[in-house]
Amino acid sequence: MRMRLFGMKRLVPLAxxxxxxxxxxxxxxxxxxxxxxxxxxxxxxxxxxxxSAAVDSSSMDSDVSSADVSxxxxxxxxxxxxxxxxxxxxxxxxxxxxxxxxxTLERQAEWLRLFPELNITLEGHCDERGxxxxxxxxxxxxxxxxxxxxxxxxxxxxxxxxxxxxKERPYALGHxxxxxxxxxRSVTVVN
Numbered sequence: 001m002r003m004r005l006f007g008m009k010r011l012v013p014l015a016x017x018x019x020x021x022x023x024x025x026x027x028x029x030x031x032x033x034x035x036x037x038x039x040x041x042x043x044x045x046x047x048x049x050x051x052s053a054a055v056d057s058s059s060m061d062s063d064v065s066s067a068d069v070s071x072x073x074x075x076x077x078x079x080x081x082x083x084x085x086x087x088x089x090x091x092x093x094x095x096x097x098x099x100x101x102x103x104t105l106e107r108q109a110e111w112l113r114l115f116p117e118l119n120i121t122l123e124g125h126c127d128e129r130g131x132x133x134x135x136x137x138x139x140x141x142x143x144x145x146x147x148x149x150x151x152x153x154x155x156x157x158x159x160x161x162x163x164x165x166x167k168e169r170p171y172a173l174g175h176x177x178x179x180x181x182x183x184x185r186s187v188t189v190v191n
Contacts, residue, residue, distance in 0.1 A: 075115040077190045084111045088146055090184045092127075095141035097149060101186075105146060108188055109153035122146045123187045124164040125171070127180035132166060139164030146186040161191075 072078035080086050085108070088101035097105070112118060124139030124146075143162035151157050172179040 075118060075190075080108070080111060080188065080190055084108055086188045088142075088186045088188075089181065090142055090186070092180075092184065093130075093138070094184075095138060095145045097145055101146075102149065105149045106153060109150050109155055112150070112155055112159070119159045119161070119191045121189045121191055122150075122160065122162045123169075123189060124162065124166075125169060125183055125185050125187065126167045127183040128167050128170065128175070129180070130167070132168075135166035136164050139166045142184075142186045146188070 072082050077086070085104045088097065088104050090096070090101070091098070112120065122143040124141065124143030126135035126139050126142075130138070140162065143164055147157075147160045147162045150160055167183070170179075170183045171185065172182045174180075
């Protein structure tokens with residue numbers, strides 16, 4: 001379902017461009033075909049073949065020019081990040097999923113159903129507070145909470161792996177809540 005929506009988002013602008021090009025196209029030969037001398041029939045037929053060639057040429061040009069080269073390739077990490085979201089955030093000293101985190105994981109589960117060949121790793125992360133050992137354990141609980149939620153949504157557990165980095169890979173550097181909150185996370189990584 002989601003894949004069809006991605007295709008439709010790209011197809012609708014392409015169809016609109018083609019209709020505009022076809023509606024706006026007129027040639028001087030068209031005007032000669034409707035008025036003038038005895039060779040109007042010949043002019044109309046040559047005009048018709050010229051105009052169909054122009055439409056074919058312009059449709060090829062619009063296919064190339066309307067292609068969104070910045071759009072990520074479906075099924076890649078970039079696609080997940082841009083169209084679904086790869087991060088779930090947690091409260092201080094907690095591995096309990098927030099409502100927003102559950103919604104993100106639900107979107108991830110839908111996205112992963114579109115790509116049954118993909119496997120993922122759920123990484124658990126913590127802020128800088130606490131010991132290394134404590135944060136490794138907390139990071140593992142966060143990654144496991146995200147993994148378990150995806151399994152509850154019907155994903156096969158063999159596709160999902162979890163690991164913890166504790167406080168070893170901070171996203172934001174600093175010693176205040178503004179830096180700590182983005183570090184309390186689980187990140188979904190496409191393998």
